[in-house]
Amino acid sequence: MTYQYLSNLPLEEAREKYLHALRERGLLFKREIVPTANALERISAAAVYARISAPHYNACAMDGVALDSTLTFGASERAPVRIASDQFAWVNTGDPLPAGCDAVVMVEDVIQGKGFITLYSPAVPWENIRQIGEDISAGDMIIPSFTVITPAIIGALLAAGVMEVNVITRPLVGIIPTGDEVIPLTDHPQPGQIIEFNSSIFSAMLAQWGCNSKIYPIAKDSQPAIEEALTTAIEVCDAVILLAGSSAGKKDFAVAAMRGVGEVIVHGIAIKPGKPAILALAEDPARGIVVPLLGLPGYPVSGMLVMENLFRPVMDLLTGRPSASGEQCEVEISRRLTSSLKYHEFIRATLGKVGGKVVAVPLNRGAGVVSSMVKADGIIQVPQNVEGYEQGDRVTVQLLRATAEIERALVVTGSHDPLLDEVADILRREWPAYRVASSHVGSMGGILAVKRGEAHLGGIHLLDEATGEYNIPFLRRFFPQGGVVLVECVQRTQGLMVKPGNPLAIHSLADLVRAGYVNRQKGSGTRILFDYLLKQEGIDPAGIRGYGREEYTHSSVAASIAAGSADAGLGIYSAARIFGLDFIPIYEEQYDLLLLEEALELEIVKRLLELLRGEEFSNRLARLGGYTLVNPGEMRKWN
Numbered sequence: 001m002t003y004q005y006l007s008n009l010p011l012e013e014a015r016e017k018y019l020h021a022l023r024e025r026g027l028l029f030k031r032e033i034v035p036t037a038n039a040l041e042r043i044s045a046a047a048v049y050a051r052i053s054a055p056h057y058n059a060c061a062m063d064g065v066a067l068d069s070t071l072t073f074g075a076s077e078r079a080p081v082r083i084a085s086d087q088f089a090w091v092n093t094g095d096p097l098p099a100g101c102d103a104v105v106m107v108e109d110v111i112q113g114k115g116f117i118t119l120y121s122p123a124v125p126w127e128n129i130r131q132i133g134e135d136i137s138a139g140d141m142i143i144p145s146f147t148v149i150t151p152a153i154i155g156a157l158l159a160a161g162v163m164e165v166n167v168i169t170r171p172l173v174g175i176i177p178t179g180d181e182v183i184p185l186t187d188h189p190q191p192g193q194i195i196e197f198n199s200s201i202f203s204a205m206l207a208q209w210g211c212n213s214k215i216y217p218i219a220k221d222s223q224p225a226i227e228e229a230l231t232t233a234i235e236v237c238d239a240v241i242l243l244a245g246s247s248a249g250k251k252d253f254a255v256a257a258m259r260g261v262g263e264v265i266v267h268g269i270a271i272k273p274g275k276p277a278i279l280a281l282a283e284d285p286a287r288g289i290v291v292p293l294l295g296l297p298g299y300p301v302s303g304m305l306v307m308e309n310l311f312r313p314v315m316d317l318l319t320g321r322p323s324a325s326g327e328q329c330e331v332e333i334s335r336r337l338t339s340s341l342k343y344h345e346f347i348r349a350t351l352g353k354v355g356g357k358v359v360a361v362p363l364n365r366g367a368g369v370v371s372s373m374v375k376a377d378g379i380i381q382v383p384q385n386v387e388g389y390e391q392g393d394r395v396t397v398q399l400l401r402a403t404a405e406i407e408r409a410l411v412v413t414g415s416h417d418p419l420l421d422e423v424a425d426i427l428r429r430e431w432p433a434y435r436v437a438s439s440h441v442g443s444m445g446g447i448l449a450v451k452r453g454e455a456h457l458g459g460i461h462l463l464d465e466a467t468g469e470y471n472i473p474f475l476r477r478f479f480p481q482g483g484v485v486l487v488e489c490v491q492r493t494q495g496l497m498v499k500p501g502n503p504l505a506i507h508s509l510a511d512l513v514r515a516g517y518v519n520r521q522k523g524s525g526t527r528i529l530f531d532y533l534l535k536q537e538g539i540d541p542a543g544i545r546g547y548g549r550e551e552y553t554h555s556s557v558a559a560s561i562a563a564g565s566a567d568a569g570l571g572i573y574s575a576a577r578i579f580g581l582d583f584i585p586i587y588e589e590q591y592d593l594l595l596l597e598e599a600l601e602l603e604i605v606k607r608l609l610e611l612l613r614g615e616e617f618s619n620r621l622a623r624l625g626g627y628t629l630v631n632p633g634e635m636r637k638w639n
Contacts, residue, residue: 014269015310018279021265022314025281025290029318030169036157039149041210042167043320047425050140050160053133053559058097062106062128066091069103069123080120088117097129104128126549133559135371136160139578140555143374144425146320146432156371170212171318174233174240175199177218178226178254198243198300205307210319226257234261234282234291238318244298254278254295262293273302277310320432327399329378331360334454337389339382348376349397350437352411355453355598359411360397361439377401377437405435410604412438414446414458415525416553417591418574419490419627422620426611427604434604440552442524446594447478456599461525461591465532470590472636485600486636487593489612490621491628494529495585497558497576498568506568507584509537515567517546518560529587530570573626609633
């Protein structure tokens with residue numbers, strides 16, 4: 001027989017040619033449902049949404065006394081306040097907040113007397129209370145598709161009432177050793193015998209990549225024997241690796257055997273070591289799938305290099321798993337971080353590359369906020385006896401994601417809207433190499449982050465009180481020289497979210513004076529709109545009970561109302577719909593995306609603009625409700 005390599009392709013060309021052939025023949029992952037508690041290291045096959053809020057009730061966050069905070073107003077060292085025993089309740093951490101109470105005073109700040117307590121400082125409304133939805137609100141997307149399920153994610157899912165999760169099935173990879181001189185593992189081989197340990201190496205590599213493996217008996221050096229072993233494995237496995245026999249010696253039957261059971265795509269790659277590798281495929285008609293085949297050289301280092309550079313991308317298609325990394329990276333802090341001198345602090349952060357630098361956006365530090373570990377890309381460590389870092393300081397972080405994944409991230413900040421989560425999931429599903437790293441800091445926070453070069457994109461909906469125009473006046477003010485573009489996204493309805501059936505008959509802002517209100521944070525577009533509307537109608541904010549109570553997302557506002565701790569709040573229709581609340585439309589507003597001009601050259605941004613005009617985005621908005629697409633993806637000018 002004649003031996004020759006089919007090709008001597010460069011590594012990148014060989015890899016792309018192979019992946020193209022597999023995709024063309026329909027290589028695809030499989031799905032299964034597993035208990036959430038058993039889902040560690042599995043990959044989500046679809047976006048997962050919260051079924052309940054976490055916490056699902058207003059919870060006391062400290063041991064101490066629960067009371068109405070107004071009873072403590074004016075308390076000081078010189079004028080302490082006495083509170084009778086029938087006006088407070090002793091509580092422990094995690095207890096439900098007693099009715100009529102809106103604050104918890106820590107036990108160490110309480111001086112006990114006979115039938116009363118004494119306080120030397122006032123309590124702040126909602127102090128030391130974990131409000132409903134503080135961590136997760138029902139209907140929130142907890143993780144998008146193709147996310148590795150970590151211990152933190154398991155906690156977040158279970159806290160949100162998700163007992164089962166749709167995951168990608170771990171592919172089964174068959175490993176077939178070959179060779180007359182190859183013997184099973186032993187500690188006393190004879191001269192001329194080669195211990196077969198390569199299968200153990202590659203099985204361990206596959207396990208790290210989220211695959212299961214099945215090691216078959218050693219096949220003898222003959223084409224019929226190898227073909228028989230391949231056929232047996234193809235009928236059971238999702239992929240098959242053939243060990244040795246891929247060179248050009250007289251006993252190298254691998255390439256001929258692979259031709260006998262399937263199609264050889266590449267034989268011979270311009271890498272050293274590893275040149276004799278074979279990239280092939282076979283069809284399994286019984287299961288209706290294509291089965292990748294890999295022929296590895298006999299030397300273990302060659303095999304490992306080929307596995308890492310050529311077969312791992314194939315496994316990524318079957319597992320949806322991003323590459324893991326234990327790397328460190330130097331980043332720039334996006335905002336000031338303060339820290340106690342008493343502790344070595346670990347601060348979770350999202351990371352992304354903006355303008356040639358990696359920017360770290362610190363996440364919520366609360367010990368009970370498990371979702372921050374879901375979102376974190378890295379950990380910033382502040383050593384003991386260090387007060388913290390200033391904005392713009394460069395520090396080293398421990399990465400929780402691969403550097404390449406961080407560098408491909410689209411950094412999004414600004415106003416919260418569920419549509420951003422849907423955009424992130426569409427990007428992840430259609431272009432798995434890309435991801436979205438987002439944080440919610442309000443519209444003004446988004447503008448400032450983009451201005452400082454700390455984000456590629458900011459979601460904004462800012463109403464200018466003088467003109468009644470959205471967004472453009474703020475861009476004239478903050479970007480007089482340009483450098484950014486405004487991309488039209490959606491028109492959305494802002495309205496009053498109220499309890500089902502609207503028991504208080506709230507129909508306008510004027511009716512809020514007889515209701516308990518929950519507000520959005522200062523600097524958010526919704527807060528600016530609310531203040532504008534109150535001014536237009538001559539309503540004094542001081543007359544609205546709960547005006548000073550702030551939440552950071554529409555869904556958190558909705559969760560508070562649904563749970564009964566507030567009667568009304570201004571927000572978007574999609575949040576009200578998720579929680580089954582009644583909705584009174586108040587105002588139509590423009591929600592746009594502010595982009596750094598230089599970000600328009602990024603591939604992920606080009607794909608983002610493409611999906612804004614796509615059918616999938618339109619369908620998802622329709623399911624959310626309360627949105628109107630006018631000119632999605634169109635760029636607006638202001639100078």
